[in-house]
Amino acid sequence: MLTIEEVNENELKFIGEFDASQEGLASEKLEKHDETLTIDMESLNYISSMGLGVLVKTYHRLNENGQSLRLKNLNKHLKDVFKYTRLDQIFEFVD
């Protein structure tokens, strides 16, 4: 189960587990953002490839308009998932 909180207009907080069944919810939230966005993942403990796909799609959309997608506070498991899928090469990670 994934919960998405609005920290401010340029930052979201993902809480819980981002599995394939949460794709619609996450896409709907992310599509509302057109400017550089930060996602706080401190309380996210799981992400599958469907979740990664939503983030990559958002990254490309923002990037095409000169904006970016920043990810922060990833736990070790999430960092490993980004590393295994080489996505650590495109995303900007902040602490």
Added chain:
Amino acid sequence: MKSQKVFKRHVNELQSIFSFLKGNWNELNVKDGVQMEMQLSVEELFMNMVRHNSSADGDIEVLVERKEDKIMISLCDFEEVPFDITKAEEIDFEEYFKQKKFGGLGLHLVKELMDEIKFNHSDGISTITMTKQM
């Protein structure tokens, strides 16, 4: 010890699958990090069957087993034309990023996370078995 359960072919079954797996972890004495990697790999294979196996509309069976210091999970599904995931093409990440793709990372992830993946097709049933050293 062996445990098995069938699940409907739908994304909404993921929570039931996760509950089934979590119910087995304690008894099988599976470490936290391995639990997460196994859950992720099961989701990827299950969703691959749900989304890409158009020849089936029946349930998908999940089996969990521990043999000595190895945990093994199998997913079984009817499949008219077998797709052996162990022979799936590797991703060219340079091209992947250049073409701005955003899907298709699931099988790559499973191969990275698991120690061994085996595919078998018999009597119309495809079985994918993943093994992870404890």
